[in-house]
Amino acid sequence: MTAENDHTGTPLTLSVRVRDLLPGDLPACTWSGSALHLRHVEKELARAVAGEVDYLAVCTPADLPVAIGGIDYQVSEGAGTLWQFAVLPALQSCGLGTLLVRAAEQRVRDRGLHRAELAVEEDNPRARALYERLGYVAYGREADAWDEEGPDGTIRRHETMCLLMRKDLLT
């Protein structure tokens, strides 16, 4: 698979492939969040072994993850719920997020399911625009909260409002 950057400047083509994220990848994923976040991801990888979730990685030719994201099959009956999607900041806006969402949707189909869902924070308009471009439609709002670790290691509660979006994968 290929992600191309056609912004003004020297064109660059980067060959990437999508595979399952593995515990051994986590030291190379510090760009995606704090140590606390990576411990959460590690727990999700144990759930992936149990078949409850898929966790995907888009990798460079050197097999380094530059985009990661999960699909939880236990949140919503009959649907795969996309969550924790993140692209290496230096490679955002090059199409990797689009590639990862499409690969996740294929995993949902592979399980015989026909609906993908996700929640995006209301103050994240770029992510929302991406999901709308890919066919996701808003159907509600929901408050959410989770612990976040600051650069100094302190933990604080992040409270937010999310837009709930879904996509019918049959159309």
Ligand SMILES: CC(C)(COP(=O)(O)OP(=O)(O)OC[C@H]1O[C@@H](n2cnc3c(N)ncnc32)[C@H](O)[C@@H]1OP(=O)(O)O)[C@@H](O)C(=O)NCCC(=O)NCCS
């Ligand atoms: C949201 C996120 C996952 C999207 O991933 P991404 O790789 O940046 O997404 P894409 O490149 O596929 O698409 C996003 C943008 O790139 C543009 N784009 C996509 N493919 C492109 C291409 N081939 N050439 C040029 N531009 C392209 C899109 O039009 C879009 O425009 P924008 O830059 O104005 O936003 C990523 O930006 C990210 O990690 N953000 C921080 C964490 C986050 O918000 N996660 C989502 C939580 S719900």
